[in-house]
Amino acid sequence: MTPAVDVRGLSRAFGSFVAVDAVTFRVERGEIFGFLGPNGAGKTTTIKMLAGLLAPTSGLATVAGYDVTGDTGPLKQRIGYMSQLFSLYADLTVTENIRLFAGLYGVRGERFDARRDWVLEMAGLDAQRDRLTGELPLGWKQRLALGCAVLHEPEILFLDEPTSGVDPVSRRRFWDLIDRLAVAGTTILVSTHYMEEAEYCHRLALMHQAQLIALDTPAGLRASMDAPLYRVTTDAPAQAVPALRVLPVVADAAMFGRALHVTLHDERNAERLIRTALGDAGQACGEVTRIRPSLEDVFVHLVRAHAPAGAA
Amino acid sequence: MTATAIRARALTRAFGETRAVDGVSFDVERGELFGLVGPDGAGKTTTLRMLAGVMRPSSGDAEVFGESVVADPARVQPRLAYVAQRFGLYGDLTVRENITFYADLYGVADADRPARFARLYEFSGLGPFEHRLAAALSGGMKQKLALCAALVHAPELLILDEPTFGVDPISRRDLWLIIHEMVAGGMTVFVSTAYMDEAERCDRLAMLHEGSLVAIDTPAALQARLAGRLYRVRADDPRAARDRLRTTPGVVRANLFGDAVHVTVADPPPPWDRVIRHLTDGGVSVLEEGPADASLEDIFMDLGPTEPAR
Numbered sequence: 001m002t003p004a005v006d007v008r009g010l011s012r013a014f015g016s017f018v019a020v021d022a023v024t025f026r027v028e029r030g031e032i033f034g035f036l037g038p039n040g041a042g043k044t045t046t047i048k049m050l051a052g053l054l055a056p057t058s059g060l061a062t063v064a065g066y067d068v069t070g071d072t073g074p075l076k077q078r079i080g081y082m083s084q085l086f087s088l089y090a091d092l093t094v095t096e097n098i099r100l101f102a103g104l105y106g107v108r109g110e111r112f113d114a115r116r117d118w119v120l121e122m123a124g125l126d127a128q129r130d131r132l133t134g135e136l137p138l139g140w141k142q143r144l145a146l147g148c149a150v151l152h153e154p155e156i157l158f159l160d161e162p163t164s165g166v167d168p169v170s171r172r173r174f175w176d177l178i179d180r181l182a183v184a185g186t187t188i189l190v191s192t193h194y195m196e197e198a199e200y201c202h203r204l205a206l207m208h209q210a211q212l213i214a215l216d217t218p219a220g221l222r223a224s225m226d227a228p229l230y231r232v233t234t235d236a237p238a239q240a241v242p243a244l245r246v247l248p249v250v251a252d253a254a255m256f257g258r259a260l261h262v263t264l265h266d267e268r269n270a271e272r273l274i275r276t277a278l279g280d281a282g283q284a285c286g287e288v289t290r291i292r293p294s295l296e297d298v299f300v301h302l303v304r305a306h307a308p309a310g311a312a
Numbered sequence: 313m314t315a316t317a318i319r320a321r322a323l324t325r326a327f328g329e330t331r332a333v334d335g336v337s338f339d340v341e342r343g344e345l346f347g348l349v350g351p352d353g354a355g356k357t358t359t360l361r362m363l364a365g366v367m368r369p370s371s372g373d374a375e376v377f378g379e380s381v382v383a384d385p386a387r388v389q390p391r392l393a394y395v396a397q398r399f400g401l402y403g404d405l406t407v408r409e410n411i412t413f414y415a416d417l418y419g420v421a422d423a424d425r426p427a428r429f430a431r432l433y434e435f436s437g438l439g440p441f442e443h444r445l446a447a448a449l450s451g452g453m454k455q456k457l458a459l460c461a462a463l464v465h466a467p468e469l470l471i472l473d474e475p476t477f478g479v480d481p482i483s484r485r486d487l488w489l490i491i492h493e494m495v496a497g498g499m500t501v502f503v504s505t506a507y508m509d510e511a512e513r514c515d516r517l518a519m520l521h522e523g524s525l526v527a528i529d530t531p532a533a534l535q536a537r538l539a540g541r542l543y544r545v546r547a548d549d550p551r552a553a554r555d556r557l558r559t560t561p562g563v564v565r566a567n568l569f570g571d572a573v574h575v576t577v578a579d580p581p582p583p584w585d586r587v588i589r590h591l592t593d594g595g596v597s598v599l600e601e602g603p604a605d606a607s608l609e610d611i612f613m614d615l616g617p618t619e620p621a622r
Contacts, residue, residue: 038480039451084478137353164478165397167351167506168609172567179551193480199570218571237513238492254485255492257512257608258531294570296481303482 002065004029004156004187005050010059012045019045021210022059027189027203029155032182034201035191036299041207043191044083044160050189051081051158064155077105080154084161086145090134094125094144097133098151105152119147122177139170146177150186157181159190163197175200195296204295206302213306218295225293225301227251228267232260233286234278243281249273252300261297317342317469317500318363322372325358332358334523335372340502340516342468345495347514348504349612354520356504357397360473363502364394376469390418392469393462397477401458403447407438410446411461418465432460435490452483459490470494472503476510488513508608517608519615526615535606538614543575543584544604548597556594560587565613572600574610 005027012020020042027033035043048054050063052072061068066075088097098119102112120126123143133141142162150157159178163171175197182188190201198204199218206214206221214221234240237255244253244262249270251263264270271288278285293301318340325333333355340346348356361367363374365385374381376388401410411432415425433439436456441449446457455475462470472491476484488510495501503514511517512531519527519534527534541564547553554573557566562582566575577587588601606614 038482039478041480137351139352161478165352165474165506167354167612168508169351169613193478193484195481196570200568238489238496241489255488255513257509299481300485 001029002062003027004031004064005033005189006060006062007050008060010046010049010061011057012042012049012054013057018210020049020056023207023210023212025205025212025215027187029187030182030185031203032178032188032190032201034198034204035189035207036193036195036198036204037191037207038303042210043207046207047081047158047160047189047191051079052076053081077152078155080149080152080157082145082149082157082159082162084164086142086148086162088133088141088145088148091132093130093132094120094136095129097144097148101148101151107152115151115153119144119151122180123147124173137170139166139173142166142170142174143177146174150181154186156187156189159188161191161193163192163194171197195294195299198295198299206299208303208306214302221295221298221302222293225298227301228264228270229291229293229297230262230264230270230274231256231287231289231291232262232274232278233258234260234283235286236283240278240281240283243277243283244274247273247277252304254300256294256296261291261294263297263301315342316340316375316378317344318346318374318376318502320359320363320372320374323359323362323369323374324371325355325362325367326370331370331523333362333369333520336520336523336525337372338518338525338528340500342500343495343498345491345501345513345515346503347511347517348502348520349506349508349511349517349608350520353522355523356520357473359520360394360471360502360504361396364392364471365389366394390465391467392471393465393467394471395458395462395473395475397473399458399462401446401454401461404445406443406445407449407457408442410457411464414461415464420465428464428466432463435493436460437486450483452479452486455479455483455487456490459487463494467499469500469502472501474504474506476505476507484510508612511608519612521615527611531608534611535608538576538606538610540603541577541579541581542604542606542610543577543587543602544569544600545573545575545588545591545598546571546600547573547591548599552594553591553596553598556591556596557587560590562587565610567610567613569607569609574604574607576606576610576614 003026008024009022011022037043049056052068052075064078098116107115163174203217205212237260241253244250249264249266251265253262274288275285316339321337323336350356362369365381365388377391379387381388505511516530545553550571554566554568557563557575562578564576564578566573
């Protein structure tokens with residue numbers, strides 16, 4: 001079976017600025033494929049090219065078997081697209097927005113009735129169907145936007161930071177819907193800054209300065225970080241960060257909630273060195289425990305490893 | 313000098329029939345890092361706007377450093393900085409010109425500017441970019457510039473509305489280092505966020521729900537509310553484990569946290585081994601299980617936002 005998305009050496013330049021630089025990857029059907037990367041890394045540009053919204057400067061990409069550089073008309077019937085600035089009309093009701101998108105995608109008659117009811121049920125918006133969209137909380141608008149993006153039952157769905165600024169509970173609910181779509185066979189490409197969402201993806205592509213710097217499962221990415229990582233608690237974590245960063249053995253120290261995550265170059269005497277450094281800085285050190293890296297640890301580690309010194 | 317930075321009393325703001333903020337009272341001490349969390353539409357932004365004196369309460373009042381934001385917002389505003397989600401940066405001005413604009417606006421004396429600018433550049437890392445147009449900055453750098461522009465008049469209170477909205481993890485760390493540095497220097501910071509790991513860094517947190525305050529405490533005290541009722545399970549198939557747990561008697565909630573499942577059980581708790589047996593009987597192979605500390609997200613869900621995760 002052909003992959004859902006097949007990308008080879010895809011590039012896009014804006015004048016002299018290369019936004020996406022020779023990116024190559026494949027996405028299998030039914031996969032939830034995540035895009036991670038710092039702001040400006042090229043995630044949005046990549047997604048726009050794959051959705052047929054922006055022409056590549058060079059390289060090849062096929063999506064659902066269609067060449068994105070060719071006639072993208074038939075492609076657009078096979079894909080759905082939702083961005084962080086989703087295009088709902090605030091002064092239309094929920095049902096009117098669904099009708100509008102159905103018209104654009106040629107979903108009519110009995111199929112429209114069935115799809116509208118499906119979207120209302122999926123998004124949990126049945127009781128809100130006649131409310132003005134502009135009055136809905138952000139999390140509800142976002143589920144409606146998702147519903148509108150999949151009205152025409154696309155094979156492949158592109159989501160560009162769909163959950164930015166949404167509260168944790170609404171984010172979870174949104175991801176439950178994504179799960180449902182993937183189980184039903186939809187391929188999903190999604191970009192996010194929320195590392196807990198990245199965990200829900202089957203595979204992750206990490207972009208940095210226009211290039212793909214890592215591509216693996218969440219577990220594979222975690223396993224790739226071989227530097228020992230410790231969780232450290234102290235009474236004043238913000239002040240402990242500089243005290244630890246000056247130690248030669250410390251590769252990085254950062255706050256995680258109220259605790260610190262400390263990455264070391266060398267594991268020998270780790271606990272003693274950390275305790276001594278904090279003691280010298282006048283801090284009461286609590287626990288020092290070796291932990292498995294979170295995806296945020298991995299993300300920062302990989303980006304720093306690819307950045308010129310001091311740039312990240 | 314009073315030790316209280318903010319004293320909100322029955323603060324209320326209605327829009328037509330809807331009470332976006334409904335009788336909210338709390339105190340923030342000087343030097344505190346105080347967080348505001350809650351579901352979308354809970355009233356966070358409206359609360360921040362009233363405290364910053366840019367929106368009038370329908371009723372109630374808030375004092376900032378002893379001055380009422382209702383009676384005379386102009387007396388309060390020079391002492392605080394408010395960074396809205398869409399902060400007014402000028403895309404066609406450079407980094408330096410944007411900061412200068414806010415320095416002019418707040419009447420920062422010329423003599424104070426060199427040292428003030430140097431310090432802002434130092435902690436933001438924006439020095440090398442001072443002649444770049446704001447429009448050409450990345451999202452993370454724009455947020456840092458907004459913060460610098462807001463801090464140029466050396467406010468005593470910094471009010472931040474979701475400062476890390478749409479910002480990548482590395483820029484997020486940088487922004488928080490700046491916030492911690494401000495607090496270490498004695499500034500009071502009042503911040504709203506949708507990130508629970510950010511909320512956890514605050515000295516105290518207020519949780520808003522449908523315009524009302526449902527909890528206010530230290531993160532540790534909030535997390536202790538689920539003591540004895542929260543467990544963590546790692547399984548070979550975390551989604552299958554979560555789905556099975558959601559149908560297990562005595563389980564209130566089961567959600568993925570990374571590659572583990574956090575399980576909140578009823579009060580009084582059912583025997584945990586029975587929950588695990590139900591899981592393994594369902595064909596889930598369990599790698600690791602046991603009691604765990606609640607995260608703030610567990611607490612957030614337990615305090616009953618409008619939409620229970622299914």
